[in-house]
Amino acid sequence: MKALDIIVCVKVVPKPEEVTVHAETRTLDRAQARSELNPPDMNAIELALALRERHGGTVSLLSMGPPFAAPYLEVGLAMGADRAYLLSDRLFGGADTLPTSFALAKGIEKIGEWDLVLCGEESSDGATGQVPAGIAEWLGCSQITYAMDLALLPDGRLRGEREIRGGHEVIAVPLPAVVSVKLGVNEPRFMDMERRRSPEPVTVWSAGNLGVDPAWLGFEGSPTVVGAVWQAKSPERQRRFLEGMPQEKARLLAEQIRAAVSPQ
Ligand SMILES: Cc1cc2nc3c(=O)[nH]c(=O)nc-3n(C[C@H](O)[C@H](O)[C@H](O)COP(=O)(O)OP(=O)(O)OC[C@H]3O[C@@H](n4cnc5c(N)ncnc54)[C@H](O)[C@@H]3O)c2cc1C
Numbered sequence: 577m578k579a580l581d582i583i584v585c586v587k588v589v590p591k592p593e594e595v596t597v598h599a600e601t602r603t604l605d606r607a608q609a610r611s612e613l614n615p616p617d618m619n620a621i622e623l624a625l626a627l628r629e630r631h632g633g634t635v636s637l638l639s640m641g642p643p644f645a646a647p648y649l650e651v652g653l654a655m656g657a658d659r660a661y662l663l664s665d666r667l668f669g670g671a672d673t674l675p676t677s678f679a680l681a682k683g684i685e686k687i688g689e690w691d692l693v694l695c696g697e698e699s700s701d702g703a704t705g706q707v708p709a710g711i712a713e714w715l716g717c718s719q720i721t722y723a724m725d726l727a728l729l730p731d732g733r734l735r736g737e738r739e740i741r742g743g744h745e746v747i748a749v750p751l752p753a754v755v756s757v758k759l760g761v762n763e764p765r766f767m768d769m770e771r772r773r774s775p776e777p778v779t780v781w782s783a784g785n786l787g788v789d790p791a792w793l794g795f796e797g798s799p800t801v802v803g804a805v806w807q808a809k810s811p812e813r814q815r816r817f818l819e820g821m822p823q824e825k826a827r828l829l830a831e832q833i834r835a836a837v838s839p840q
Pocket of ligand 1: 585586587588602603604614616617638639640641669670671672673674676680694695696697698699701702703704705706707708800802
């Protein structure tokens with residue numbers, strides 16, 4: 577059976593609980609928040625490494641983001657990925673899902689050899705879930721969305737089990753393919769410098785390296801216009817201390833729960 581060359585698209589996202597919105601520019605104020613690798617992308621990396629263990633081949637990581645994303649890709653390298661690429665240039669900034677998927681597709685073409693692209697099901701900051709389908713369209717290949725598990729069939733097709741409302745669906749597609757992976761389908765392995773295969777640092781490519789018309793990238797290439805943004809306020813937490821012995825506290829608590837849930 578053929579070895580698999582896999583590219584995993586990973587997005588560096590701000591921790592959701594630390595994000596604020598910039599009312600004037602209508603953008604997320606990422607500078608104020610700490611970052612992490614988008615959680616389902618960690619599941620996609622784990623699935624890619626497990627497929628490499630079964631079939632051989634390579635796992636490359638690809639991200640589009642600011643220069644500070646590079647150390648986060650090192651995390652994926654320390655999980656065992658072979659190579660990592662970062663698309664980073666001011667011209668990529670402010671991209672909606674159309675130029676994001678376009679730039680990633682161009683990055684994939686520049687990496688060259690590949691059979692399978694894995695993405696997370698959605699990002700924790702944009703959360704459209706449109707990027708994987710966009711990449712498949714730009715590359716003109718098969719796609720499976722919301723996959724829970726993947727296996728290579730003896731005839732060379734990719735078998736994907738996907739979650740649908742009320743059940744599971746099993747489908748087979750020819751390679752090459754783009755697959756989005758459900759959050760939590762596996763336990764991502766820890767990073768460990770002994771797992772690192774390549775001493776090479778993350779390769780950084782600018783818009784010029786992709787050789788594309790800048791009008792297709794970033795703000796300029798984005799048809800989405802953000803009308804308004806505002807900061808959602810968390811409700812004030814209410815807390816009451818109950819006095820007395822444990823039995824008395826339990827009785828008071830039960831009374832208060834009954835009062836809260838009983839119809840007025
Ligand atoms: C209404 C709205 C307004 C927005 N405004 C702005 C803005 O003003 N400025 C701004 O910078 N952003 C903005 N964004 C965010 C921007 O559109 C997204 O960050 C970007 O287009 C990717 O889309 P997503 O996060 O929804 O990805 P999804 O489609 O949810 O991501 C699915 C998967 O695709 C892959 N992926 C997605 N993005 C990347 C990436 N960059 N690198 C590698 N892999 C990736 C990952 O595997 C990810 O798990 C906005 C989003 C929305 C919905």
